[in-house]
Amino acid sequence: MGTEIYYFSGSGNSLVVARDVSTKLNATLTPIMSVINQESIENEANIIGMVFPIYDFRPPEFMARFISKIKNIQSKYIFALCTYGITPGQSLKHLEKTIKSFGGHLSLGYAVEMPQNGLGSGKITKSQQEKMISKWKTRVEEVCDHIQKKKTEEIETSILFFNILQTQKIRLIPVFFIFLYQVMFKGLDSLAFTSDEECTGCGTCQQICSQNNIELVNHKPSWSDRCINCFACLNWCPNKAIHPGDADLSIKNYHHPEVKISDMLKEKKINT
Ligand SMILES: Cc1cc2nc3c(=O)[nH]c(=O)nc-3n(C[C@H](O)[C@H](O)[C@H](O)COP(=O)(O)O)c2cc1C
Structure with missing residues (x-):
């Protein structure tokens, strides 16, 4: 009995949402990456x-693998909270399927708007970021109340066009x-990710990568083929030295202000 919350987070947004809900519901918090390689x-x-x-208007690909391993899934009351930077689109409907x-x-x-941590993150102003973060804090209570009441049949979706207009994210269009x-x-x-001359070979990217996909070769990061595109390596780089190629995609290092690198390291895969 009780509540178990499984989470994944690249820059801390989803971690904060998971943490806030688990505190209110007295739930256990488990990183998805710590269980995903178990048989069940x-x-x-x-x-x-x-x-x-949300990645590319979908839940991350690994979610299907994770869900396939949950034992007795038919007997559980399941809720999902996705965090998004622009629009969740039909992501939760995909998850439902x-x-x-x-x-x-x-x-x-439910879809929770949070600061964009990838493409165009540099176009989101600090005050926009703060607004999104504080809006969630005013919503936690209601979300938890609905979970406790085991509310059903409420799956949030949205349309990109309206999101862009409503949230003044119009400046993201050229980046797209x-x-x-x-x-x-x-x-x-x-x-593909590369590091520039600001890279000091500190190894933060290697440590933070939940897929153990980064090696330091001659004190520079080298990415293998297990990348899940969470952008953690880029966003947590203390020297802002990591970029996806050399196109100007207005990406600025971002991580949720309430999250420390030590919190993120708990996500690391336990059973490789
Ligand atoms: C590769 C990538 C793709 C993304 N795609 C979308 C998207 O399709 N729609 C959206 O609204 N946000 C998108 N985002 C933004 C994230 O979903 C959003 O910032 C989220 O809150 C990050 O959560 P995290 O800090 O827990 O990793 C994307 C981010 C990345 C890195």
Whole structure:
């Protein structure tokens, strides 16, 4: 019995959401990466929460693998909270389908707006960031109340066009075009992570990578092929030395102000 919240976070937004909810609900908090390689994920909890960021208008790819391993999923009350920077789109509907395909049911899905941590993050002003962060704090109570009441059939979705207009993120549109141009004419490989001359070889990127995908070669990071695009290496680099290629995608180092690097390191995969 009880509540277990599984989370993943690259720059701390989803960690804060998961942490706030778990404190209010007296729930256990478990990093997804610490259990994802187990044969099956067993727990006594009758309520399961999933908290994660949105990547490319979808839940991260590893979510399907994680969900497939949850034992007795059909008997659990499941809620999901995704954090997003621009628009969650139909992400929670995708998650609902995935959960259904493994025999479970997503009862409640809320999208929480948080500062953008990837493409165009540099276009979001400090005061916009602060507003998003404090808006969540005023919503926690209500979200937890709905979970405690085991509310059902509420899955949030949104339409990109309205999000951009409503939240004055119109300045992100040129960044999207630069990104599209880069992908179409130079290929995705042109956006592979690199480090510049500011890199001191401190190894923070290697430590923070939840996939153990970074090695230091001659005191410089070298990425292997297990990247999940969480941007943790870039966002936590103390020297702002990591970039996805050389296109100007207005990415500025960001991490949630309430999260320390030591909190993030708890996410590291336990069973590699
Ligand atoms: C590679 C990548 C893709 C993203 N795609 C989207 C997206 O499609 N829609 C969106 O609203 N936010 C998107 N974001 C922003 C994150 O979902 C958002 O900032 C989230 O709160 C980050 O959570 P975290 O700090 O827990 O990692 C993306 C971020 C990254 C790094």
